[in-house]
Amino acid sequence: MFPDSRGVSPSVMEEITQNVLELWHEHRIPIILSSLFLLSLLRIYLHSAEKRQGLVALPKAYEKVPQFPSDSADEKLKTEIEGRGPESPHSHGSGTEKRGSKQGPKRIKGDISRKARAGTEAGNETRRIQILLFYSSLTGSTEKITQTFTQDLAAVLGCSAENELGSTFLAPRVLDLAEVDYDEYFISPPKTDTEQTELFYLFIIPSYNIESINDSFLEHLQETHHDFRIDTSPLAPILGYSVFGFGDREGWPTEEEGFCFQAKEVDKWMAKLSGRKRAYPLGMGDWKRDGKERLLEWRTGLADVLKQLQQTGNLGDGVPGSGDPLESDDEGEPEDDGEVQWEEAPSSKGAKRGSDGIEDVEDLGRIMELSRADSTSGRKSAAPVAIDFTTEGKPVKKAVTVTVKEMVPKNSPTYTALTKQGYSIVGSHSGIKICRWTKSALRGRGSCYKFSFYGINSHQCMETTPSLSCSNKCVFCWRHGTNPVGTTWRWVVDPPQLIFDGVKENHYKKIKMMRGVPGVRAERFAEAMRIRHCALSLVGEPIFYPHINEFLGMLHAERISSFLVCNAQHPDQLAALQHVTQLYVSIDASNRESLRRIDRPLHRDFWERFQRCLDILRERRFRQRTVFRLTLVKGFNVEDEVEGYADLVERGLPCFVEVKGVTYCGTSTSSSAGLTMANVPFYEEVCDFVVALEKALLKRGLKYGIAAEHAHSCCILLASERFRVDGKWHTLIDYDKFFQLLEEKGPDGDFSPEDYMGPPTPEWATWGNGGFDPRDQRVDKKGRPIEAT
Numbered sequence: 001m002f003p004d005s006r007g008v009s010p011s012v013m014e015e016i017t018q019n020v021l022e023l024w025h026e027h028r029i030p031i032i033l034s035s036l037f038l039l040s041l042l043r044i045y046l047h048s049a050e051k052r053q054g055l056v057a058l059p060k061a062y063e064k065v066p067q068f069p070s071d072s073a074d075e076k077l078k079t080e081i082e083g084r085g086p087e088s089p090h091s092h093g094s095g096t097e098k099r100g101s102k103q104g105p106k107r108i109k110g111d112i113s114r115k116a117r118a119g120t121e122a123g124n125e126t127r128r129i130q131i132l133l134f135y136s137s138l139t140g141s142t143e144k145i146t147q148t149f150t151q152d153l154a155a156v157l158g159c160s161a162e163n164e165l166g167s168t169f170l171a172p173r174v175l176d177l178a179e180v181d182y183d184e185y186f187i188s189p190p191k192t193d194t195e196q197t198e199l200f201y202l203f204i205i206p207s208y209n210i211e212s213i214n215d216s217f218l219e220h221l222q223e224t225h226h227d228f229r230i231d232t233s234p235l236a237p238i239l240g241y242s243v244f245g246f247g248d249r250e251g252w253p254t255e256e257e258g259f260c261f262q263a264k265e266v267d268k269w270m271a272k273l274s275g276r277k278r279a280y281p282l283g284m285g286d287w288k289r290d291g292k293e294r295l296l297e298w299r300t301g302l303a304d305v306l307k308q309l310q311q312t313g314n315l316g317d318g319v320p321g322s323g324d325p326l327e328s329d330d331e332g333e334p335e336d337d338g339e340v341q342w343e344e345a346p347s348s349k350g351a352k353r354g355s356d357g358i359e360d361v362e363d364l365g366r367i368m369e370l371s372r373a374d375s376t377s378g379r380k381s382a383a384p385v386a387i388d389f390t391t392e393g394k395p396v397k398k399a400v401t402v403t404v405k406e407m408v409p410k411n412s413p414t415y416t417a418l419t420k421q422g423y424s425i426v427g428s429h430s431g432i433k434i435c436r437w438t439k440s441a442l443r444g445r446g447s448c449y450k451f452s453f454y455g456i457n458s459h460q461c462m463e464t465t466p467s468l469s470c471s472n473k474c475v476f477c478w479r480h481g482t483n484p485v486g487t488t489w490r491w492v493v494d495p496p497q498l499i500f501d502g503v504k505e506n507h508y509k510k511i512k513m514m515r516g517v518p519g520v521r522a523e524r525f526a527e528a529m530r531i532r533h534c535a536l537s538l539v540g541e542p543i544f545y546p547h548i549n550e551f552l553g554m555l556h557a558e559r560i561s562s563f564l565v566c567n568a569q570h571p572d573q574l575a576a577l578q579h580v581t582q583l584y585v586s587i588d589a590s591n592r593e594s595l596r597r598i599d600r601p602l603h604r605d606f607w608e609r610f611q612r613c614l615d616i617l618r619e620r621r622f623r624q625r626t627v628f629r630l631t632l633v634k635g636f637n638v639e640d641e642v643e644g645y646a647d648l649v650e651r652g653l654p655c656f657v658e659v660k661g662v663t664y665c666g667t668s669t670s671s672s673a674g675l676t677m678a679n680v681p682f683y684e685e686v687c688d689f690v691v692a693l694e695k696a697l698l699k700r701g702l703k704y705g706i707a708a709e710h711a712h713s714c715c716i717l718l719a720s721e722r723f724r725v726d727g728k729w730h731t732l733i734d735y736d737k738f739f740q741l742l743e744e745k746g747p748d749g750d751f752s753p754e755d756y757m758g759p760p761t762p763e764w765a766t767w768g769n770g771g772f773d774p775r776d777q778r779v780d781k782k783g784r785p786i787e788a789t
């Protein structure tokens with residue numbers, strides 16, 4: 001054998017090859033597996049690096065799911081977007097973020113480069129809102145006003161035409177409805193220059209009862225909505241819309257007579273086409289009188305909504321797509337319909353006048369501190385005492401200690417039931433709800449009887465109670481049998497400031513939720529953002545709350561009037577009450593037996609308490625504006641009771657007697673008490689009762705007369721002749737004067753109801769004239785206009 005050219009003999013070579021082959025056969029599986037593993041690692045690394053890049057490319061300020069009418073429209077849009085892609089860096093990628101990821105990786109890369117140029121980290125700045133302002137004008141005034149309005153709005157929003165890339169709001173575009181192609185804007189929203197630009201529609205529309213451009217525009221909106229080939233809400237992708245109307249009250253004094261009727265129509269059809277995206281209520285102005293003022297008010301409210309949109313990407317509560325549009329008076333029957341009986345504390349059971357072991361009222365502060373500490377820690381604590389606020393005579397210490405709990409804890413069935421009924425619970429024992437009259441007034445459909453009798457605007461009225469607990473279980477109570485009851489306050493006591501701030505906050509929140517509700521008027525909405533009256537009458541017993549006077553002081557300091565209703569079961573608290581604007585006592589029956597049957601009081605000495613309250617009212621009649629409130633329930637407290645009620649009036653000598661037919665609320669509480677619709681008196685029956693009562697009072701030499709009525713809510717007002725001046729009733733209140741007196745003389749000051757008596761009761765509200773606010777339109781249950789009586 002000869003060695004090869006490298007000096008290795010063939011036999012050695014053969015041996016090496018043999019060894020390598022043997023090695024391979026022996027270890028090939030681990031080698032293959034290791035290689036595969038390494039390759040996998042490499043692939044995972046490369047893949048993850050690629051994904052990170054993708055995430056950088058898609059930062060989103062907020063998600064918006066587009067709603068496109070149909071697949072074909074979707075396809076069309078997609079084609080349009082892609083078609084624009086290569087032409088310009090701005091249009092390239094337009095719509096990729098909201099209009100689907102189907103566009104492919106190339107489009108995403110285009111997006112990155114543009115964002116990088118904009119120099120943003122979060123990508124927020126690239127989101128833009130384009131306002132399109134449509135108007136019509138026959139004689140030119142709207143056109144002129146629209147130009148100024150647009151400049152002002154742009155200034156308020158900080159729109160900047162020069163620096164469009166940096167601003168959220170692009171300069172508004174003004175479009176004359178006589179010139180635009182409706183198909184371009186009102187079949188689906190037009191495509192925008194960039195994908196982040198979204199549209200907001202505004203309309204300023206004068207009304208014309210002659211043929212005008214408005215008619216063809218409205219026809220187009222209507223046809224689009226009814227076109228079976230198009231989705232019923234093809235404008236749903238816009239961010240929102242709002243309408244303002246100009247009209248002339250000289251020729252068309254009321255809405256029923258045609259004031260701003262075409263703006264109302266545009267508002268209605270836009271609500272349908274946009275899927276109820278009314279961002280701000282319909283504004284209306286009389287071009288000869290208050291047009292500019294109303295427009296400014298509308299612009300201010302609108303700017304707030306737009307700024308919210310800028311910050312949050314949604315329109316706020318109550319508007320579809322962003323919040324819960326539930327109306328708060330949705331009074332469905334609660335699932336838990338049993339009366340929540342709060343465990344009676346040992347101290348309250350059988351608490352007698354002068355019995356041992358009840359803490360002095362002065363110790364309230366200490367209890368409050370303890371309870372506050374307790375509520376913040378969320379623990380139950382052993383409290384020193386229970387206080388009987390309702391027992392007459394001197395309170396005395398009681399040896400038994402009890403546990404201080406929250407009256408309505410968040411996890412309780414009571415809390416669930418009340419919130420389901422539309423209440424907001426503030427702290428642990430206060431409640432707030434928007435009453436149906438507040439909503440009605442916001443929609444121009446009438447205020448409650450307190451507007452007719454006392455000049456209270458329902459849309460500026462807050463209804464609340466600082467105590468959800470009561471010491472009665474009245475058969476007609478609308479609290480659905482879910483509220484706590486008891487004769488003593490033995491719960492955590494929330495500080496008045498917490499309650500005051502909480503109820504206001506929740507009231508405004510509920511008002512704001514009405515923004516998108518059809519029919520809400522911009523003018524009333526703007527007014528409603530200033531609470532002027534507080535009805536302390538919701539449910540429960542307000543004077544049960546140990547700090548009621550401090551709470552009243554807070555209301556008055558903000559010039560909010562106070563109408564306080566109490567159940568005539570707490571004479572001590574009534575005696576300690578400081579000035580309120582109007583003080584009510586519920587007079588639910590004229591004799592002991594009837595009162596027991598209807599109010600189902602918890603106090604054994606309920607009749608004595610009741611009578612003592614009447615005596616206090618009599619003493620106070622020249623210091624407080626006192627009112628008896630009678631709620632008539634047929635079969636319970638009407639028949640043969642006129643004389644008895646006249647006796648009570650003689651005892652209490654209230655300034656006013658309000659007589660109201662019961663409102664049937666159909667709760668389990670009322671039905672278990674045998675209450676049906678048959679117990680609700682007809683208005684004529686209430687009238688007959690009041691006429692008989694007036695006669696009975698005159699028979700006793702008591703100078704009262706029927707002053708006013710509000711047939712709509714089955715309510716009639718008897719007033720003392722003290723409030724008749726020169727043959728005219730003066731049931732209205734001069735609120736400014738009330739606050740002035742209060743500020744001058746203090747909460748215990750010496751001033752009388754006559755000192756803040758208002759101007760004469762309006763003619764339409766006086767007895768025989770029905771009492772419906774002539775500014776508003778009365779509607780039936782389906783919202784159809786009906787003639788005011």
Ligand SMILES: Cc1cc2nc3c(=O)[nH]c(=O)nc-3n(C[C@H](O)[C@H](O)[C@H](O)COP(=O)(O)O)c2cc1C
Pocket residue numbers: 136137138139140141142143206207208209210246247248249251252258259260261287
């Ligand atoms: C012929 C005519 C008909 C009108 N019809 C109504 C109407 O039905 N309801 C209304 O509130 N205002 C009506 N107006 C008042 C206008 O809406 C109001 O003057 C408006 O400001 C006009 O705007 P313009 O100058 O932009 O056209 C009418 C005015 C005219 C001249």
Ligand code: SF4
Pocket residue numbers: 435436437438448449450456457458459461462463535
């Ligand atoms: S007074 Fe009562 S009914 Fe009238 S608006 Fe106020 S809360 Fe509603």
